[in-house]
């Protein structure tokens with residue numbers, strides 16, 4: 001069902017207030033061909049109602065002919081900002097950027113954040129944004145989990161399906177995604193609600209079983225038959241299984257890039273308002289699948305780049321894979337047991 005403008009404007013006011021937007025500050029709303037018109041209009045009105053100076057920067061889309069998926073998170077690296085010095089200058093001069101286009105995993109995003117500009121990504125449909133309007137409680141829950149990740153030296157993930165993965169930690173920071181940007185230079189994503197980090201370069205090893213019912217993004221499908229990834233020295237060196245494995249393998253081979261097989265971010269979902277089951281209820285191209293990334297108790301891992309964490313590995317291929325029913329432990333302490341989040345205190 002659609003969302004009315006008034007509550008959507010109020011939701012944006014809540015998120016902008018949580019993001020500490022102040023009267024007189026500059027907000028630049030970044031848009032492109034796939035920006036949702038109601039999100040644009042309600043975000044604009046909300047920012048203006050809080051006294052901000054509001055700009056809109058609309059950029060022509062890129063990569064359409066290169067990507068196999070129209071999902072904004074499926075093909076990374078170059079963005080409409082690449083080489084666009086005038087646009088980058090405008091965003092660096094802004095206090096807050098509302099990214100209704102998707103800059104994630106781009107070098108330009110880091111360059112802009114380093115000037116103190118805050119960036120909030122918000123590209124899910126209004127119904128999903130409204131179902132998961134961020135709260136301080138989300139921040140408390142996610143930052144508590146991220147603190148444990150930050151302090152840990154190893155993440156181990158096991159499941160009855162056969163996953164047994166060890167990831168040495170410490171080389172990269174723990175990241176909290178809780179849906180608003182309340183500090184200078186912060187990036188976040190509304191909706192979200194998960195904590196993550198990256199394994200030490202080349203360190204992840206073991207086996208990951210993507211079981212029946214687990215999810216592949218951007219494919220936005222529930223896996224039919226189990227896929228087994230053999231992980232050695234930080235890379236998935238073998239992809240085995242039936243049709244689901246062959247489809248994943250074919251998609252990844254299209255990038256012709258060995259870096260596509262690297263283990264990227266690892267962590268778990270902490271958003272109780274996100275659901276595993278929604279993927280089948282939306283048109284594939286209507287959402288980027290944040291319910292799947294954020295549902296409470298998932299083990300979310302990713303294949304592809306680590307430049308987001310400050311690493312040197314970039315690749316256009318980015319696949320997010322949330323698994324159910326895993327046990328995630330940090331230095332031997334279970335944080336998620338068989339898909340249930342334990343006390344994160």
Ligand SMILES: O=c1ccc(O)c[nH]1
Pocket residue numbers: 073177189192293302320
């Ligand atoms: O919010 C996001 C979205 C995708 C991703 O890979 C990480 N965080």
